[in-house]
Amino acid sequence: MDEPMLEHSSNTAFTEPSSMQLRLVDAGVILGIETSCDETAVAVLSGTTVLSSIIQSQIEIHASFGGVVPELAARAHDHAILTTIRAALDEAHLGLDQLDAIAVTNGPGLPGALMVGVGSAQGLALGRHLPLYPVDHMEGHLFAAALEAPVELPALVLLVSGGHTEMIRVEAPGAYRLIGRTKDDAAGEAFDKVARLLDLGYPGGPAIERVAQEATAPSISFPRGLRGEGLDFSFSGLKTAVMSFVRTHPEVGVAEIATAFQIAAVDALVIKVDRALSLAPYASVVLGGGVAANELLRTMIRQVATDRGIAGAIPAKRYCTDNGAMIAAAAAFHRSMGDPGVSAVDADPGRTLIEGV
Structure with missing residues (x-):
């Protein structure tokens, strides 16, 4: 039989968290550009309203490879970036002369992909004499949760994507502390690799979820990495366990294996979130990234938040995947704090949100 979905820790009594919030701020009209991986995304944020959000996906380009091919991603961005910018402006019914600032993801991400977005943003900023705001991709995912409603602070943020799996404590706007991260594979990477193993297609997350929706409860159970240890994650053991099971149990259907994997992967994430909530006071728990x-x-995650008596801040699915609106929102925050922006910026594939990490 499968293991319990979640082992709740006892509800420890904490001092009441502060009433500070992470919220969208009015910092003018900002064009946000995101090209860190395989989606060319551009949005226009006017004050606290998303006027447009255009995303050009590259799924068809990378599907036959079972994952993102960096060189192909960069070429696709180069081909799509100008038309995507124009589409975002058209949808917002604005021209370049009505913008107050340009925001762009400059890291972390694929070097070639980042360079396309950074080069385009810098060209627009210089040509229009606008301030340019380089944004950390992961901070963008954090601000995605605030696109629809303010986030109560302090917040526990779980960022999960194809390249990242980490938990961050947000004490105040701009004050971030890493409290847990994966020691090996990211959760999204594990979904992609297992989907490829099961011949379910790319991207792996949606493919596995589709199959799991049609399956009955599995009779098999896969391990939860580092289940009883700290706040870090591990998904390499889970991936290896699935590979071994597939080899030794050819009679078991793909749907059952995919469902058991999804349960184990999600449970591994939720167990650590619940543990973190038991160790310190939080006003909300935030979910972000493609796997969100x-x-x-x-x-x-909603259930854990409810059980803990705190808010669950989960972005609409359109804001979980890479998008320009979250990049513009993060830039608006920095702009409101007096950041004047820059005139030139480089792509920084290894950029980290938490200094010293």
């Missing part, structure tokens, strides 16, 4: 679109994960 997984419905089982969204449901379980």
